[in-house]
Amino acid sequence: MATRGPRIQAPWHLPWLFFLCSVTCVLCVSPSKVPRLGVREITMEKLKLQSLASSHQKFRTFYYNQTLDHFNYRPESYKTFQHRYVLSFKHWRGPNTMAPIFVYLGEESSLNDDLGYIGILSDNAARFGALQVYIEHRFYGESIPFVSREEALKDANLRGYFSSAQTLADYAEVILHIKRKYSADSSPVIVFGGSYGGMLAAWFRLKYPHVALGALASSAPVLYFDNITPSNGYYTVVTKDFKESNGLSILQKKFNTCKPLEAAAELKNFLDSLFSVAAQYDRPPRYPVDLVCKGIDSAPEGSDVLDRIFSGVAAYFGKKPCYNLDAFFSAETLDGWSWQTCSELVIPIGRGSNDTMFPADPFDLKEYIEECKRTFGVPPRPHWITTYYGGHHFKEVLRRFGSNIIFSNGLRDPYSSGGVLENISDSILAVYTTKGAHCMDLLPATIGDPEWVVLQRNIEIEIINGWILKYYQDLLENSI
Amino acid sequence: MATRGPRIQAPWHLPWLFFLCSVTCVLCVSPSKVPRLGVREITMEKLKLQSLASSHQKFRTFYYNQTLDHFNYRPESYKTFQHRYVLSFKHWRGPNTMAPIFVYLGEESSLNDDLGYIGILSDNAARFGALQVYIEHRFYGESIPFVSREEALKDANLRGYFSSAQTLADYAEVILHIKRKYSADSSPVIVFGGSYGGMLAAWFRLKYPHVALGALASSAPVLYFDNITPSNGYYTVVTKDFKESNGLSILQKKFNTCKPLEAAAELKNFLDSLFSVAAQYDRPPRYPVDLVCKGIDSAPEGSDVLDRIFSGVAAYFGKKPCYNLDAFFSAETLDGWSWQTCSELVIPIGRGSNDTMFPADPFDLKEYIEECKRTFGVPPRPHWITTYYGGHHFKEVLRRFGSNIIFSNGLRDPYSSGGVLENISDSILAVYTTKGAHCMDLLPATIGDPEWVVLQRNIEIEIINGWILKYYQDLLENSI
Numbered sequence: 006m007a008t009r010g011p012r013i014q015a016p017w018h019l020p021w022l023f024f025l026c027s028v029t030c031v032l033c034v035s036p037s038k039v040p041r042l043g044v045r046e047i048t049m050e051k052l053k054l055q056s057l058a059s060s061h062q063k064f065r066t067f068y069y070n071q072t073l074d075h076f077n078y079r080p081e082s083y084k085t086f087q088h089r090y091v092l093s094f095k096h097w098r099g100p101n102t103m104a105p106i107f108v109y110l111g112e113e114s115s116l117n118d119d120l121g122y123i124g125i126l127s128d129n130a131a132r133f134g135a136l137q138v139y140i141e142h143r144f145y146g147e148s149i150p151f152v153s154r155e156e157a158l159k160d161a162n163l164r165g166y167f168s169s170a171q172t173l174a175d176y177a178e179v180i181l182h183i184k185r186k187y188s189a190d191s192s193p194v195i196v197f198g199g200s201y202g203g204m205l206a207a208w209f210r211l212k213y214p215h216v217a218l219g220a221l222a223s224s225a226p227v228l229y230f231d232n233i234t235p236s237n238g239y240y241t242v243v244t245k246d247f248k249e250s251n252g253l254s255i256l257q258k259k260f261n262t263c264k265p266l267e268a269a270a271e272l273k274n275f276l277d278s279l280f281s282v283a284a285q286y287d288r289p290p291r292y293p294v295d296l297v298c299k300g301i302d303s304a305p306e307g308s309d310v311l312d313r314i315f316s317g318v319a320a321y322f323g324k325k326p327c328y329n330l331d332a333f334f335s336a337e338t339l340d341g342w343s344w345q346t347c348s349e350l351v352i353p354i355g356r357g358s359n360d361t362m363f364p365a366d367p368f369d370l371k372e373y374i375e376e377c378k379r380t381f382g383v384p385p386r387p388h389w390i391t392t393y394y395g396g397h398h399f400k401e402v403l404r405r406f407g408s409n410i411i412f413s414n415g416l417r418d419p420y421s422s423g424g425v426l427e428n429i430s431d432s433i434l435a436v437y438t439t440k441g442a443h444c445m446d447l448l449p450a451t452i453g454d455p456e457w458v459v460l461q462r463n464i465e466i467e468i469i470n471g472w473i474l475k476y477y478q479d480l481l482e483n484s485i
Numbered sequence: 486m487a488t489r490g491p492r493i494q495a496p497w498h499l500p501w502l503f504f505l506c507s508v509t510c511v512l513c514v515s516p517s518k519v520p521r522l523g524v525r526e527i528t529m530e531k532l533k534l535q536s537l538a539s540s541h542q543k544f545r546t547f548y549y550n551q552t553l554d555h556f557n558y559r560p561e562s563y564k565t566f567q568h569r570y571v572l573s574f575k576h577w578r579g580p581n582t583m584a585p586i587f588v589y590l591g592e593e594s595s596l597n598d599d600l601g602y603i604g605i606l607s608d609n610a611a612r613f614g615a616l617q618v619y620i621e622h623r624f625y626g627e628s629i630p631f632v633s634r635e636e637a638l639k640d641a642n643l644r645g646y647f648s649s650a651q652t653l654a655d656y657a658e659v660i661l662h663i664k665r666k667y668s669a670d671s672s673p674v675i676v677f678g679g680s681y682g683g684m685l686a687a688w689f690r691l692k693y694p695h696v697a698l699g700a701l702a703s704s705a706p707v708l709y710f711d712n713i714t715p716s717n718g719y720y721t722v723v724t725k726d727f728k729e730s731n732g733l734s735i736l737q738k739k740f741n742t743c744k745p746l747e748a749a750a751e752l753k754n755f756l757d758s759l760f761s762v763a764a765q766y767d768r769p770p771r772y773p774v775d776l777v778c779k780g781i782d783s784a785p786e787g788s789d790v791l792d793r794i795f796s797g798v799a800a801y802f803g804k805k806p807c808y809n810l811d812a813f814f815s816a817e818t819l820d821g822w823s824w825q826t827c828s829e830l831v832i833p834i835g836r837g838s839n840d841t842m843f844p845a846d847p848f849d850l851k852e853y854i855e856e857c858k859r860t861f862g863v864p865p866r867p868h869w870i871t872t873y874y875g876g877h878h879f880k881e882v883l884r885r886f887g888s889n890i891i892f893s894n895g896l897r898d899p900y901s902s903g904g905v906l907e908n909i910s911d912s913i914l915a916v917y918t919t920k921g922a923h924c925m926d927l928l929p930a931t932i933g934d935p936e937w938v939v940l941q942r943n944i945e946i947e948i949i950n951g952w953i954l955k956y957y958q959d960l961l962e963n964s965i
Contacts, residue, residue: 072866074556074557075556075650075869075873076554076555076556076557076648076650076651077554077556077557077645077646077648077651078644078645078646078647078648078828078829078863079641079642079645079646080641080642080645080862080863081642082645083863083864161559161560162559162560162561164558165557165558165559165560165562166557166558166559167558168556168557168558170555170556171556171557174872174873177872177873178872181868181872211694212692213873213875214691214875214882214883214886214887215871215874215875215876215877215878215879215882216872216875348558349558382560383558383560383563384563386552388661389555391695392654392657392658392661392696393555393654393657393693394695395693395694395695395696396695397695398695399695400963401956401959401960401963402694402695403694404959405888405889405912405955405959406694406887406888406889407694407886407887408885408886409885409886432885475885476881479881479884479885480881483880483881
C-alpha cells in the first residue's frame, strides 16, 4: 500500500512506471520549475542525445479561455480558466498548406515535463512540415482553474471538474481553435500520448474522429479497467522483469538500504518521494533536480538505468553508510493522480498469494472505495471508464468501428498487461517490442537507441504517413 | 418569431414538424396523461391501423437510479434521480440467447408519447425475438430530477444538467444495466430514434459503439448546426411543399381564420398552442384531447392531414364563424426544447428575402444569443454540437471511421435539408423517400401505408438484419 500522508494518499499501487516516465522528465527537462535554465541541454548532451531538434526549437506559449464544464449548463460551468498550450512553428509548412498538425496530449503532469522530453513530434515534424502542438492537462502545470493547485485540489466542488471527459473536450476546443487561428482547417491532426496520456490519445480518436485523423497511444493500458485484465497482470510483469534481472537482492545491494527490502514497493515509494521532492523543492541554493541529474549523468560509462538512478539518489543525499527510505512527500503528479484514480480511473491492480514475487495483496474494490471516500468524501465510479470509453469486447467492437489508432507497447512494461497487443482491423494496430519499456517510443531518438526501438518508431511513423496520404487522396477525389 | 409568453419563449423558429410529430402522439396515444384509458385504441382503430402489436403488448415500467452528472465529480453530481424506462418482453427470446435488444431513445417529450405510437420496434420484435426497451429523456415525463418539471426548469443550477451528452450517458447506463439484469451481455443492441431523438441515435452509435451495434436515425438533421447547412434550408423545403399543395390560400380557407394569414408561422404558432393546451389540460369534464381526437377521426373519408387537423380544431372550439389564432400556452415539449435550443442545440433556421414564401427573417446569431441570455441568464454554446459530435466534413470523417448507422429521411420534411442524404460508407447509409415526411418510418405499419414507406421500412430492417448477422458471425469466428 503506497501511503504517502493524508492528502496524497495515493490509492494502493501507484503506478511506478507511469511515475518513472514522468518523473524522469520532471527531473531533467523541466524549464519553468527550474529557475536556472539550461539544465535540459546539459543533461541531454551528457545522455548523448543526438536528435536535439526539440531543444533547439522555439516553443511559444499561449493560453486559451477554456470552459470549466463542457457537459453542464449550470451558470458556474460557463466560467473560463487559462488553459496553456505550446506551439512550435519550426518545421511548419504554413497556413492553407494542409500540412499536418501533430498534437501531444498532456498527461498527469505539468507540460514543462513534456517539452523537449517528448521527441517523436519534433523528430518527425520536418519530414511532414508539421505544426507541433503540446496541450497541458487541466489541473496540472499552469492550467489550474482560478486558484493554486493545492487550493483547487482541496476544493471538493472545483476538483469535480477534473476528469478525463472534460480534458478530452478541452483538447478538442484547443485544436479547433488553433485550426481556425492559423487557417489550417483542412490540416489532418494526429494526436500522440503516452501512458495515461496514451489512453487519452486513443479515446480522443474514438470520441472526436472529426477532430483527429489518427492517434498514437503509447503504453496505454486501456484494458486495465473493470475485470477485463486480471488484476495481477501488472505485478506479474514486474516479477518477470525482476526475475530476469535477479530481482530484489540486486536492488537491495544497488541502493545500499539500511534495512533489508521486504518488497520492491518500499523502494518504489522511496523513489516516488525522492524524485517528487527533488522536483518540487528545486530551489537555491541546492537545486536538488540539478543535483540528482548531475548524479545520474556522472554514473560511470556503461551504467544501466538502476545504477544511474542510485547514482542520482547518492548525489541527492550525499555519500552515506546506507540509505533510509522514509522521507515521504507529495508532488503535483501524485496529488492529481490520487484524485483521478479516486474519481474515475479505477485501475484494479492487485496480486494473489503465489503469482508474483510480492506478498499477496489482492485488489479489493470495497476497501478501495472506502479509502477514496475517507480521502475525498465521494466514492469513485469504477465502471464509468468502460461505460464511456468501452473496453469489454474491445476487439469485436472496434473490428467494425473506428480506425487509425496505433497501440504501442513494450512488453517489459507492467502496464502492457492491460494494453492492446493484437491488431484489431486494417488500421487499428498493435505495434510492440518484447524488450521495450513504458513510453519508450515517444522519447527523442538518440545514437544509442537499440535497433528494435528504432524499428518500432519507423513502423509507427510509416503507418501515420499512410493515414495522412489516404486523407489527401480522399480530399483530391472529392474535389474532382 | 415564435413568442409564446415569457417562460416558454421558444427561440425563433420552433420546429413545427418536430412538434407535429410529437404532438400528434400527445394528442392521441398518451395513456398516463389521459385519465380515461382507451383513447389510443379507439383512435388507432379508426385510423385503420392494422399492426396493433404495440397496443396489445404489456409494457412494464422501471426506474433506474440515474447519476445526475456523469462528467463531473462535484459532490452534487453524485445525486441520483429516478429515470424511467419501459420494457416489453412479449417477443423476447430470453436471457443468454443473444437475441437482439431494440432500444428506442426518447426525445423531447414524455415517454408516454412514444409508447404505442412508435411502431418500428414492436412491428419487428417478433421476427428477431427482440427485447424492446424505451428510455425516457431526462427532464421529460417522469424522469425529472427531484422536483416538478416547472421547478426543475426554473432552477438555473438544476436545468444545467439537462443536456444531450448527459442524456446519452444516461442511455448507456440504462442499457448496460438491462444487459446485466437480464443476462443479455452478448445481445446486440440496436438504437432507434426520430427527429432530435434520431440525432441522439446517430450520436449514440458514434460515442458508444461498445454499447450499441447500430442505429436507425430517422429524420435527424445532424448537419443543421454551425454553417454546414444554409440557414434557409428549412423554409425552402416548407415553401416547396406548400407550392405543391397551393400554399397559404389553402391553409387560410381550410382553417377559416378571422384575419387573412400573413405567414404560415401564425397558423403554426396557433396549432402549437392549441395542441399543447389540449394535452396539458386534458381533464374532465371536457377531455379536450379526446375531443380533438374525435374531431380528427370524424373528418370525412378521404380527408388529408390538414383537413383532419382543422376538423380537430373545429371540434375543440366548437363551430364558429371563424377561428381566432391568439391563444398561446405552454407545454412540456415547448418548455424543454426552449432550454435545449438555448443551451446547446442551436439550429440556425432563417430565411432570406426572396428565397421562400415567407417574409425575410435571416438567422441572426447575436440576436439569438441575446434572447437566450434574456430568457435563461446564460448564452448558448453554438459550436458545442459540432465540437463534440462533429458535422463539418461529415462524409470525409465517417468514410474511414464508424459504421452501422442508417440516416432515414423523407424529402418533404423541411428538416431533411439538414439530414444525411448520401451513403457515406458500406454501412453508414442514407435511406430516403421523396414523398416522405418527418419520422414516418418509425410509425406503426398500417394497411393504408403507401408503398414507398413500406419499402423504406423493409430496406431499413434488412440492413439492420445484416448488422446482426455479421455480429453473430464474428462471435462464432472468435469462439472457434
